[in-house]
Amino acid sequence: MSAGDSSSTAGQQAGEKLHWVPLESSPEAMNKMVHRLGVDQLAGFSDVWGLDDELLAMVAQPVHALVFLFPLRNATREARMAEAAAAANTVSPNVWFMRQTIGNACGTMAVLHALGNCQDRIPIGGELAAFYAQAKDLSPRDRAALLEASSAIAESHSASAAEGQTAAPPPDADVLHHYAAFVAVDGCLYELDGMLASPINHGPSADLLHDAARAIKKRIEALGDDAEMVSVIALGPAPDAD
Template identity: 30%
Template sequence: MSGGWNTIESDAGVFTYLIEKLGVKDVQFDELITLEPDELRQLGDIYGVIFLFKYPTGEKPSDVPKDGTFDHDAANDIFFAAQTIQNACGTQAILSVLLNKDGEVDIGNELRGFKTFSSEFPPDLRGETLSNSDLIREVHNSFARSSPFIDETTRAATEDDDVYHFIAYTSINSTLYELDGLQPAPINHGPCTVSEFPEKIIPVLQRRIARYPATEIRFNLLACVRDPRIRARELGDQEKLEEEEHKRTEWLWENALRRHNFVGFVGELLKGVVRDKLAQGEGAYEKWIEEAKGRTRRRAQQGQ
């Protein structure tokens, strides 16, 4: 049994560089701010979307989905894997899109080999194979936030936790599928060509969001698209190319910060502050502590 999986953020930069480390070429993720077909179309060639939402704890599996219909035959004809391990759903949703776009997308030798190896397996065994892939797990974990206090690979979620879940939507064989490893089969949402995807996916997402109270706003939607830098170069759009290159630079910096453990830095910073207060003379350190206690008490009183 391989090691555990950490949680990763629903972030375009995280997802983009994760798939590149897995060997996927010329694919990018972009965050969608509105549920508008035009916003999707403006992104160019779209391979699918990844949707993040708060998972309703205590919800029991059903023989009939709340929207669409289960397609058990498709579970063996397309790449669909059951989710068999905690925290892997982000990467599993990504692969649910990309491994069903092999031919349209260069998924690289490693993922192509994984797909070929697992293609004859049933969904539950595919899920086990994915969960036990050292390569996929190590790349996934390399994009997790550094946490010196909690080992998420061994900690199980409890009923008190807010649990979030990733699922994928994509057009396969002119059908709109919802691919959720916690469901028994792919969910068929009706006919949908690749060109129709921007129009067909929006009402499906709207119906899912409508199941939640109006106060629930914690959703995130990422589109899996052809690297927009390619089109910018083809069109000679230097402004767009520079914009995308700047975005990539920012993503690299943000990903580096995610992986860095700042506990040591904060500890050294506090030591420096204490040394400075002690060097100011007798009583300066004690005065600083008392002032801090006073500010804390005032904030507590204001919050009551």
């Protein structure tokens, strides 16, 4: 299952916005991408098979972030924009956030948001460490421009998009699904989506996995007939780590 966002136009000519090939909801592809970019091999993404307590108990600990894939229709988009606007003044300055200006890049955006908010817990080197270092004091918009200029991340994204289990759609495809990341910063749970103007503060959190699961359940309930078209991935120990 691939995901993206078609609100930006495609192209790599001067004056045109970029479009990337949508990234499949695949922990294996995500892990290859981040490990190529410098994330420690002991950290990685794995599937969350359900949001009830007995299935959450199967998720390897510690969990540093959740990545949520869901259908994004116009009504859902408008509701999320309103919620982000209402939450804008309740966001900790320590939340690492960037805007999305590359079409169909939301999968990698969610990965960057997840890792960006746990740099103190997961060793990151290589090209990705250099990206975070350059982005440290930039605004969310300037971070987006930095990503547009990063050939290393673009190439790793492209390779991972090609490594999914299903054929990747073309870069300018109108893709229904979209990604968001859930992280805990300064005792609060945040939902990060670069298509929104601000992170969404979901309130106090003492248990990221269970608190994010409850927030995601509410998102799923609001999807109605689309509720089955979702997936959740956890950032924690790599699936093959001892």
